[in-house]
Amino acid sequence: MKFLALEPSSQRQQLRFCTVYWMIMLRNPEIESLAEGILAGDRMSLSQGITLLESTLEADQETSERLLSSLLPKTDTALRVAVTGAPGVGKSTFIEALGMHLVESGNKVAVLTIDPSSPRTGGSILGDKTRMPRLAKHPDSFIRPSPSGTVTGGLAHATRSTILLCNAAGYNPILVETVGTGQGEYTARQTVDVVLLLVLAHAGDELQGIKRGILETADLIAVSKADGPLKERASLTAKTYRRALALSPSRSVIPKVMISSALENTGIADIWDAIKEFEHTARKNGQLDQRRHEQIKFAIFEAAKELFLTRFSRSEDLQHELQQLQKQVIQGECTVNKAAHILLRDL
Incomplete structure (x- = not known):
């Protein structure tokens, strides 16, 4: 696979994308096998699937999403x-x-x-x-x-x-x-x-x-x-x-x-x-459906918060900006709310 003549940071991003892409493609048979095992009630497959869900590794999170998507109808x-x-x-x-x-x-x-x-x-x-x-x-x-x-x-x-x-x-x-x-x-x-x-x-x-x-x-x-x-x-x-x-x-x-x-x-x-x-x-009386629909909205919001925190923790630029904003707040040059708005804008 050839890389275009990009800046080093862009090359790193492209390499990271390709690495994750190939990991996902290589794991497709594994995901299908795991899903089949779970649907068959295999306890080992279920345990492995839950371990994937609990993992904080980015590659595992990608895999677990594909696993969940394949099982949603059940x-x-x-x-x-x-x-x-x-x-x-x-x-x-x-x-x-x-x-x-x-x-x-x-x-x-x-x-x-x-x-x-x-x-x-x-x-x-x-x-x-x-x-x-x-x-x-x-x-x-x-x-x-x-x-x-x-x-x-x-x-x-x-x-x-x-x-x-x-x-x-x-x-x-x-x-x-x-x-x-x-x-x-x-x-x-x-x-x-x-x-x-x-x-x-x-x-x-x-x-x-x-x-x-x-x-x-x-x-x-x-x-x-x-x-x-x-x-x-x-x-x-x-x-x-x-x-x-x-x-x-x-x-x-x-x-x-x-x-x-x-x-x-x-x-x-x-x-x-x-x-x-x-x-x-x-x-x-429909309360169960209503509750589950509200739960989905709550889950989407919670997942968005988690993605925000994950992206923030993995960004060196945002971490550096946080340190600068922290100094400004300490020196009385900026309020906490204004610093938060700046951070959200740059995210």
């Missing part, structure tokens, strides 16, 4: 359920109990768990399979832990795309466990069909601290660990939540508040019945 059938709640509420234990109920009822279940990454090292434990030993061994389950990375809101950056791959592989429903950072309920609502909020049994006075936003985003609420000496308190907590929700002016449909114990395996089947009832109603 990615819109599964029910997506987020299980969220504060740390220590028992999300993993509850999800294993629910997952076992589902696989024993003949369902293929995917569980996507998000592990919080260290703000210093970026690493995460990725230990959710060890917290769901029975479900992890079942042939009709697929558990995939992912690091949250730098993304806030309780989900990983590739969660939405990972859901689509699991759907294409034949898993339905798909359960998503959030980090439980406090913003998880809102972000989860932009990704799934049903948000199930787990809460602990509390004394009445402690419930005064319930955040209004949490009540507005949860579709169902379950008081977890309702066993032993906490049974009575769990019932009281459920009643208090029902009263609080009944007074919420922004809710046209009052979420059900239920009680469960993963330890005693009580209330799990009832909660799943409530989830299915919510899905049936949402499909019938």
Whole structure:
């Protein structure tokens, strides 16, 4: 391949374009094989596809886009359920109990768990399979832990795309466990069909601290660990939540508040019945389609932000300009907003 007589920077850009182009062309058979494996329900192919989605390498991102595009017609059938709640509420234990109920009822279940990454090292434990030993061994389950990375809101950056791959592989429903950072309920609502909020049994006075936003985003609420000496308190907590929700002016449909114990395996089947009832109603009245359409708009916006940050981080010119603008702001020659406008203009 011959290069035109261009400036060195332009030659580098042309070389980079050709390199990526040939990588994509060479990987076409690999993409087709991977897609076929995913559609056939091959767990190894699904794992490889998710690894591609999570990669930050530019070549892998190009490949993962082609993979997703080839699978799109098969990615819109599964029910997506987020299980969220504060740390220590028992999300993993509850999800294993629910997952076992589902696989024993003949369902293929995917569980996507998000592990919080260290703000210093970026690493995460990725230990959710060890917290769901029975479900992890079942042939009709697929558990995939992912690091949250730098993304806030309780989900990983590739969660939405990972859901689509699991759907294409034949898993339905798909359960998503959030980090439980406090913003998880809102972000989860932009990704799934049903948000199930787990809460602990509390004394009445402690419930005064319930955040209004949490009540507005949860579709169902379950008081977890309702066993032993906490049974009575769990019932009281459920009643208090029902009263609080009944007074919420922004809710046209009052979420059900239920009680469960993963330890005693009580209330799990009832909660799943409530989830299915919510899905049936949402499909019938069009709310499910409306939510998914809003989610697509949100996903496009988030992807655009991520592309902006990626392009910015890879541009030496923009990094240099940022340093110059930083100096101007420090010296009082420019405001932060003006510097941001200049940076956006030059991008």
